[in-house]
Amino acid sequence: MRKPPALIALLGVFASLAALVPLGYLLFRLGAGADAALTELLRPRTLELLLNTTLLVVSVTATALVIGFLQAWLTTRTNLGFGAVFAVLSTLPLAIPSYVLAFSFTASFPWFSGFWASWLVMSLATSPYVFLAVSAALVRTDSSSEEVARTLGLSKWQVLVRVTWPQVRPAAAAASLLVALYTLSEFGAVAILRFDTFTRAIYNAYRLSFDRTAAAALAVVLVLLTLLVIWFERRYRGDYQVTRPASQKRVRILLGKTKPLAALGLLLVAFAGVGVPLYSLANWSIIGSSTADVSEIFEALVGSVTLAAVAGVVITVFAVAIALWVVRYPTGLGRMVDYSVWANHALPAIVVALALVFLGANLTPWLYQTTALLVLAYLILFLPNALGTMATPIAQVPKSLEDVANSLGVKGNRSIFKVVLPIAAPGILAGAALVSLTVLKELPATLLLRPTGTETLALRLWMATEELAFSQAAPYALLLVILGGLPALALNTQARKALSEVGN
Amino acid sequence: MFKPLAALTALVAALTLTGCASAEQEANPLPTESVEQKDSLVLYSGRSEDLIQPLIDMFTAETGIKVEVRYAGSAELAAQILEEGENSPADVFLSQDAGALGAVAKATLFEFVPTETLAKVDRIYSDLEGYWVGVSGRARILTYDPAKVTELPTSVFDLAEPKWKGRIAIAPTNASFQAFVTAMRVLEGNEVTSLWLSAMKENAVIFEKNGAILDAVDAGQVDAGLINHYYWHAKAKEVGAENMKAQLSAFAPGDLGNLVNVAGAGIVNDNSASRAFMDFLLSTSAQTYFAEQTAEYPLIPGISIIPGLTPLSEVKSPDIDLSNLDTLGETLELIRAAGLL
Numbered sequence: 001m002r003k004p005p006a007l008i009a010l011l012g013v014f015a016s017l018a019a020l021v022p023l024g025y026l027l028f029r030l031g032a033g034a035d036a037a038l039t040e041l042l043r044p045r046t047l048e049l050l051l052n053t054t055l056l057v058v059s060v061t062a063t064a065l066v067i068g069f070l071q072a073w074l075t076t077r078t079n080l081g082f083g084a085v086f087a088v089l090s091t092l093p094l095a096i097p098s099y100v101l102a103f104s105f106t107a108s109f110p111w112f113s114g115f116w117a118s119w120l121v122m123s124l125a126t127s128p129y130v131f132l133a134v135s136a137a138l139v140r141t142d143s144s145s146e147e148v149a150r151t152l153g154l155s156k157w158q159v160l161v162r163v164t165w166p167q168v169r170p171a172a173a174a175a176s177l178l179v180a181l182y183t184l185s186e187f188g189a190v191a192i193l194r195f196d197t198f199t200r201a202i203y204n205a206y207r208l209s210f211d212r213t214a215a216a217a218l219a220v221v222l223v224l225l226t227l228l229v230i231w232f233e234r235r236y237r238g239d240y241q242v243t244r245p246a247s248q249k250r251v252r253i254l255l256g257k258t259k260p261l262a263a264l265g266l267l268l269v270a271f272a273g274v275g276v277p278l279y280s281l282a283n284w285s286i287i288g289s290s291t292a293d294v295s296e297i298f299e300a301l302v303g304s305v306t307l308a309a310v311a312g313v314v315i316t317v318f319a320v321a322i323a324l325w326v327v328r329y330p331t332g333l334g335r336m337v338d339y340s341v342w343a344n345h346a347l348p349a350i351v352v353a354l355a356l357v358f359l360g361a362n363l364t365p366w367l368y369q370t371t372a373l374l375v376l377a378y379l380i381l382f383l384p385n386a387l388g389t390m391a392t393p394i395a396q397v398p399k400s401l402e403d404v405a406n407s408l409g410v411k412g413n414r415s416i417f418k419v420v421l422p423i424a425a426p427g428i429l430a431g432a433a434l435v436s437l438t439v440l441k442e443l444p445a446t447l448l449l450r451p452t453g454t455e456t457l458a459l460r461l462w463m464a465t466e467e468l469a470f471s472q473a474a475p476y477a478l479l480l481v482i483l484g485g486l487p488a489l490a491l492n493t494q495a496r497k498a499l500s501e502v503g504n
Numbered sequence: 505m506f507k508p509l510a511a512l513t514a515l516v517a518a519l520t521l522t523g524c525a526s527a528e529q530e531a532n533p534l535p536t537e538s539v540e541q542k543d544s545l546v547l548y549s550g551r552s553e554d555l556i557q558p559l560i561d562m563f564t565a566e567t568g569i570k571v572e573v574r575y576a577g578s579a580e581l582a583a584q585i586l587e588e589g590e591n592s593p594a595d596v597f598l599s600q601d602a603g604a605l606g607a608v609a610k611a612t613l614f615e616f617v618p619t620e621t622l623a624k625v626d627r628i629y630s631d632l633e634g635y636w637v638g639v640s641g642r643a644r645i646l647t648y649d650p651a652k653v654t655e656l657p658t659s660v661f662d663l664a665e666p667k668w669k670g671r672i673a674i675a676p677t678n679a680s681f682q683a684f685v686t687a688m689r690v691l692e693g694n695e696v697t698s699l700w701l702s703a704m705k706e707n708a709v710i711f712e713k714n715g716a717i718l719d720a721v722d723a724g725q726v727d728a729g730l731i732n733h734y735y736w737h738a739k740a741k742e743v744g745a746e747n748m749k750a751q752l753s754a755f756a757p758g759d760l761g762n763l764v765n766v767a768g769a770g771i772v773n774d775n776s777a778s779r780a781f782m783d784f785l786l787s788t789s790a791q792t793y794f795a796e797q798t799a800e801y802p803l804i805p806g807i808s809i810i811p812g813l814t815p816l817s818e819v820k821s822p823d824i825d826l827s828n829l830d831t832l833g834e835t836l837e838l839i840r841a842a843g844l845l
Contacts, residue, residue: 045840106716111725191712204677204845207579209836210607212586350580354587361588369593447576448584452546463575466715467552467738 004329005413011321016337018380022344023223025355026216033213040214041221045201049218053197053225056118056190057183063123064179067269068130069172073164074262076138079252086266087135088485093273094128094434095484097441097458099188100477101125101273103465104280106192118195122186124273126179129434133175133389136430137168140396156253170395173237174388177342180229181384184222184346188443198222199348206350219351226346230339281477284470292472296460301479304440304456310371311378312436318379319386319435320394320428324416327395338387345384349444352380357448369451377445382438386431393427394420437484457483540775544570547781548585548594550578550604551767559793563784569777578604579679585772586611595778598639598769598785601679605768606827609635615774617782624786625803629766632825636770639785640794641801643819644684644763647721647736647750648728656753660730660761664703673717673729674708676844680732684763686835691760694838701842710844715739722750732765733813737799754814762819764801 004012030037040046071090075083093101102121105112149163150156165172187199198218205215255262322341325334344352356377360368367373397420405415421428443458450456457476464473549556553575560571574581574594582604585592592613599605608614614635622630622637629638646657652671657663663672675681688697709726711717717729718739736752755761769785771778784790791802799810809815825831839845 107719192716194710194712206583207577208603208677208679208682208845209833210579210582210586210603210610212583350583354583357584358587361591361593365591444580447580452572452574463552463554466577467554470742 004325004331004334008321008325008329009333011318012325012334012337015318015322015379015383016340018376019341019344019383021359022347022352022355022380025358026219026223026351029212029216030220036211036213037217040205040211040217046218046221049196049198049201050221052115052195053184053199056115056122056195056197057180057229059119060122060126060183061176061180063119064127064130065172065176067123067127068132068175069134069168070262071127071131071266071269072135072138072168073160074266076135077143077164077253078255078262080255080259080262080266082263086270087131089266089270089274090131091128092270092481092485093124094132094437095440095481096125096274096277096477097188097443097461097480098122098125098186099192099443100461100480101277102189102192104277107280107283108276113194115195117193118190120272121189121193122183124269125189126182127269127273129178129182129388130172130175132430132434133171133392134168136389136427137171137392137396138164140393140427141167170237171392173233174392177229177233178385178388180233181226181342181345184225184229185348187348187350198225202348203350206354212354215351219347222346222348223343226343227339229346230342277477278481281474281481284477285474286471292460292464292475296455297475297479300455300457300460300476301483303454304458304480304483307371307374307378307446307454307456308436308439311375311382311439312432314375315379315383315386315435316390316428316432318383319390319431320421322383323387323391323394324420327391328416328420341387342384344380349381349442350448352377353445353448356380356445360449369449371451371454374446374449374451377449378439378442381442381445382435385438386435389431389434390424390428393424393430397423440480440484539779542595542775542777543568544572545777545781546593546595547571547573547598548581548596548772549573549575549598550581550600551598555797556598559790562789562793563781566784567780569780571781582607585613589613592772594772595775596769596781597772598767599636600767602636602638602683602766602768602827603679603832605631605636605770606825606832608770608772609633609827613772614770615772617771618779621779621782621786629764629803630768631770631827636768636827637782637786638766638768638803640767640791640798641764641803641816642680642732642734642767643754643801643814644680644730644761644765645733645736646728646753646755646761647718647731648753649721649724649726649749650751651724651749652727658756659759660755661700663707663730664700666707668707668728670707670709671727672704672708673711673720673726674704674844675711675713675717675730676839677712678714680714680765681730682832682835682839683765684730684760685839686831687763688760689835689838690831694834698838698842701838701844705843708844718750722748724749730761734799737810757814757818762814764816764819766803767800 071086074080075087075090080086098121101124105117105121146159146163149159154162185199187203190197190200191203198221202215202218202222205211205218322337325331326338356373360373401419401423402415405419406412410418441458443462446456446459457480461473461476461480464470464476547560553573556573556575560573563569564571576584578600581597582599585594585597585608588594590613597605597608609631616634617637619634622634625638629641630636648656685697685701688700709720711720711729714731714735717726717731718735720726721729722739733752736748736750740748769782771782786804788804788807791804791807794800795802795807795809799813801809801813801816836845
């Protein structure tokens with residue numbers, strides 16, 4: 001067993017300690033009112049919330065998995081055509097905050113609410129996670145084993161299930177974990193669509209009764225649920241399949257008669273996930289009379305881009321370190337770091353933010369309401385997003401290549417920089433883009449922790465919708481979508497390039 | 505910023521007054537000349553930037569005091585102040601509703617508002633203990649679609665009748681709705697309130713916010729809804745009053761459905777700047793601004809309200825502390841028990 005380099009260990013342990021802050025805060029709050037907490041948990045309502053939440057998480061995860069996998073497979077492995085267009089459309093919902101998506105649906109279809117509404121909106125909002133991870137995995141692996149399977153007489157469907165699926169299973173599982181935890185922690189969309197989950201109850205405890213003990217009690221249940229989900233994912237992820245970097249001729253599967261059907265399916269999903277919100281936004285600009293100030297828009301744009309870029313870089317550095325630790329130097333401590341980082345990923349952002357308010361104002365006033373503390377909050381909130389996307393590409397770099405590099409005179413751990421990171425670079429970039437996108441949309445933590453005066457697009461959008469000033473809100477929402485679309489576009493261009501290089 | 509002197513004064517005041525506990529005398533902060541002098545201010549504002557920033561500019565032009573404002577939701581800011589505790593950087597907290605102010609007051613993180621500032625506003629619109637002062641008022645009201653509601657209800661209790669099934673929209677998570685239910689409990693008792701809430705469970709369509717209710721009524725999706733009056737005026741400003749399908753109708757004079765709630769402010773860190781700002785909020789210019797910009801009720805005498813609004817004196821408001829969290833807790837219990845939350 002190799003020991004991890006000091007830098008990796010240092011970054012990993014720091015991230016782990018940071019992740020423990022919200023957990024420590026919750027225990028502190030619970031300790032302050034154990035009786036009240038117990039009463040809160042023993043309500044029949046807690047059970048109802050548990051059932052609702054489980055139902056939503058399971059159904060959304062399954063749906064996002066199916067949608068995202070099919071999108072990825074159709075655009076990278078079949079002769080569907082317009083691959084680039086469909087790929088961008090599949091990624092784009094990522095750029096739309098889920099509360100905007102929910103809001104645009106209720107604005108267009110007033111009857112839209114409850115479980116099925118939440119299921120649809122959350123599935124649309126989260127399937128890009130699966131799409132990105134699975135298409136990246138598909139681009140990295142070559143199709144020779146699939147061809148072999150075909151020549152051995154398996155049907156297209158059998159090849160898909162028995163050969164292609166196992167190759168992308170770890171990536172799909174990691175993405176599903178993100179989807180599940182995203183759904184657990186989502187507040188805005190389920191509140192607008194009026195479906196009661198744990199997170200909504202936690203927000204209500206803060207916002208209605210200002211009851212921090214009850215909120216903490218519910219949040220701890222959420223953490224336990226998270227651990228269960230993570231355990232489940234680790235158990236059923238399957239092994240990483242180390243593959244040769246795709247180097248051979250790639251054969252696309254001919255869809256035949258199902259082609260129009262597949263195209264129609266993708267178009268429908270794109271219509272719901274991108275078309276409806278864009279239509280709604282356009283509508284906002286038309287009906288309203290309020291106008292957004294250009295200099296305010298610019299200020300918010302700069303604020304958003306800066307925060308997303310800084311947080312993107314910081315989180316990527318930590319995520320690469322932890323992924324390397326887990327994959328290349330598997331130690332017990334590394335596993336613990338990995339678990340602790342994931343453990344609070346389902347906590348609603350407001351809990352993490354309040355924990356840092358408590359810590360910042362009372363212990364480190366010099367850090368309070370600074371960009372540094374805000375970035376720390378983003379690190380706690382979104383490190384798992386980066387890890388989930390980067391772990392697979394890093395794990396898929398063949399160990400033998402590193403050995404070759406070592407035998408050729410590259411000393412020890414330098415092979416990480418010379419071999420592992422360059423090969424895994426597309427996956428790492430994908431993770432970085434994903435995290436920056438998520439930071440771009442973030443609202444509750446930004447609201448509580450930003451330096452006074454810092455503006456972001458998401459903040460402005462929220463303020464405008466609170467005031468019912470929809471035409472003022474429209475440009476902010478539109479900019480968010482465009483800004484989010486750019487990394488999505490870049491990611492896909494890169495994937496396309498990789499595909500064309502290996503031939504068609 | 506823990507201020508021993510202010511804390512000591514509060515303690516002494518509390519001790520001397522426990523015997524002759526008249527709530528009025530409890531509000532007894534330091535005389536103005538002996539508080540810390542400051543020429544800048546940190547304001548936590550639960551009200552929007554569009555609304556508040558012009559006021560701030562007016563204040564700075566008038567007094568030379570610079571203001572740094574954090575804008576966020578009132579409940580979020582209250583939670584933030586609770587976590588910050590004694591170390592809060594905020595000087596003043598301006599809140600959209602009384603509940604958030606009550607939460608901060610209960611944690612004794614507010615300093616007393618100076619008596620002369622409190623005296624500007626009718627007592628029933630401020631904290632009974634003097635921890636915060638009401639700044640502007642808003643009335644509960646019925647918004648309705650004239651095409652579908654021809655016979656207007658005169659009392660909010662009419663909405664419990666079966667003919668309203670599926671036609672009336674409410675927002676049980678909204679602080680103003682809860683304040684209204686609290687008022688109902690105090691005036692009519694828990695039993696009557698529970699019956700009304702159960703009827704609402706049958707009749708009502710549930711929304712998350714006042715704004716969503718108004719949108720739904722305006723879109724013809726629901727026949728009527730219970731909201732705060734100024735939402736209608738805000739939307740009319742955005743889309744034009746002539747384009748509004750939804751109209752407003754107050755209940756009969758004296759009906760509980762017309763309850764008035766307040767937005768208010770409290771002092772987190774007592775100094776000359778925070779006192780000056782509190783006084784400014786209750787000045788003629790600021791009160792006129794609220795009345796004109798948001799169609800809210802000014803709370804100091806002598807300011808005219810927008811046409812068509814029922815004068816405050818004709819609206820029955822129960823003499824209860826709407827920011828009392830223990831009362832709020834009981835209200836939440838009832839709403840929850842009715843299955844509306």
